[in-house]
Amino acid sequence: METSAEDPAHDKLSETTYNNRYIILAIVLTGTFMSLMNSNIVNVALPNITNYFNVSIAQSQWIVTSYFLTVTAMFLIFGKISEYTGKTKLFILGFVIFTLGALFCGFSASLDQLIFFRILQALGASMVFSISTAIIMDVFPDSEKGRALGYQASVIAIGLIIAPSLGGVIVDWLGWTYVFFVNIPIGIVGLVSALKYLKIEEHKSENLNMDWMGSSLFVVLMVALILFMGDLSNGGGVLTLICGSIFVLSLFIFILRESNCKEPLLDLTIFKAKSFIKPAMGLILFFIASNMINIIYPLYFEDVLDWRATEVGLTMMIMAVAMFLISPVSGWIYDKYKFRNLSSLGVLITGLTTLLFAYMLLIGNILGAMISLALIGVGCALFMVPNNTDVMSSLPQKTNVLSSVTATFRNFGAFLGVALATTLTSLSYSSHLGLGLSAGTMMVGIFFGIGGIYLVSAIVVYKS
Missing domain, CATH: 1.20.1250.20 (MFS general substrate transporter like domains)
Known part of the structure; x- marks a missing residue:
């Protein structure tokens, strides 16, 4: 070379x-x-x-x-x-x-x-x-x-x-x-x-050592899981039970298969590496919380505050603009100073400012909520870049596997967040809860919960 x-x-x-x-x-x-x-x-x-x-x-x-x-x-x-x-x-x-x-x-x-x-x-x-x-x-x-x-x-x-x-x-x-x-x-x-x-120069396998049985099981378990969560968020029923049962059974068989396969689809030993599992679990929690915000935010501002869709869309851009501006800076800081807990600090900021965002909504301070939204974007940028780097650097000899596993985790967290947010908002609109709380108040409570999920992620990715 x-x-x-x-x-x-x-x-x-x-x-x-x-x-x-x-x-x-x-x-x-x-x-x-x-x-x-x-x-x-x-x-x-x-x-x-x-x-x-x-x-x-x-x-x-x-x-x-x-x-x-x-x-x-x-x-x-x-x-x-x-x-x-x-x-x-x-x-x-x-x-x-x-x-x-x-x-x-x-x-x-x-x-x-x-x-x-x-x-x-x-x-x-x-x-x-x-x-x-x-x-x-x-x-x-x-x-x-x-x-x-x-x-x-x-x-x-x-x-x-x-x-x-x-x-x-x-x-x-x-x-x-x-x-x-x-x-x-x-x-x-x-x-x-x-x-x-x-x-680019690559080291390729001479043979396609594909675990076709494991691949089939993985497709079945992922489809069953996504359909299970989707149907559950819509109230559940017979399909929920069927898909849930198929998921549990196929997951059990998949783990047995991969544990005993010479060329597994998913090398389960990566989950024994603390350097991988901590940032990966933090990533899932992060995407659960972020996608809950994406679902509940427009519902709250359109249905509770009676904003127009255009106004909601423009204000949602605040967080994305902050991420766009800060992400390269986050990468530069991580490369130059090797701050090992930058991802933990980032998601900690995200969690605290999400709690602040919820409080601003509770007291009716919309300007304060918008400022909090920008700070959430800053925290997201400070988390995502070092977290992705930590995941991909945890096992340098397995970048192909880590890249695909991370993408799977990201989508899994996103869909779980959407399903959870949909279920909780449906409960917020239900009149049979008997809690004496308005839908808006319950949605603000969900925002507080989202802040809690971010804080758990900060604890998970923290390097002692």
Whole structure:
């Protein structure tokens, strides 16, 4: 391998990879941005799609659900496959499939076709997401990894900022099909750039040692879990019991299988590493709390305070803008000073300012609530970058596995947060609770609880 004698910071990287590291980062972040933006834009377009195909909202919801199910269930599988194909080939293939899926979605003539092509899109997105963080870790020296992941967090924040408003403009002016077509030029530019610049030295497995039984069990348990939580949040019933039973049984069999398999889909020994399990558990708690905010915030401000949707959307951008601005700074601090408890401090700030946000709502101080919202964004940025770096650095020889496991945990936490928030808000609107509290007061109570979840995360990731 060719190295630079003048710069010891990148002595483990080839000269070409080191020189192109920011181009490679831009390519990876393009894929991340495209997938993230598409998910949020489709949510905005869902009512129009429902009317266009003359179906119920329950039927059209499968456009979103099928995408999420496929992405989450396939992360680990594609992470394993990348050990054989190499990360770059799988990433490029994912780019192609996602872009083609977007094209086919736009030309769909029925809801069934649209759902099928959304699943195709999800396969491509899963390929891209499962190994994107691993690629970033591979092309940057240790002294720059935090900064690179900071840029990744900023791109995620940008996606959260512009997707809802951009989706509304596209749907209103061009129609729902263009929420898919908008990905095509981005995908072409990204693909051409990837073919030219995305070249890194990798150690690949000679054979595809795929645990097909374990893979099948993992897909079954993830689908059962997501359907279980989704149905439970809607009141529960027979489907809840069936999916819950399938999940428990398949999880038990999966653990037995992976414990005794020579080439497991998921190497369970990673869960014995304290350096991995603490930041990973903190990450799940963080995404549970963050997605609860995303669900309850608009409900509170629209239904309780009678704000317009535009006003709610603009104020929700406050937190995302703060994340966008602070994430690169967070990465720089982590790289330069190696502050080992920066992630714990970040989520501690997030938790305390969420409690402050809830208190401001309780006393009716909206300005104070908005300031608190900005501080929540600052805390999120200070947590996400060092936490991701800690997870990916915990077992350097297993970056492919860690990248896909982290992506799975992130989606799991997100969906669990949505399900929990939906259940709690449904209870808030119920008149049979007999607590004598208004829905608004109960929602504020939920915000206090969310602050508590963040504080638990701070304790979990703290390094003594």
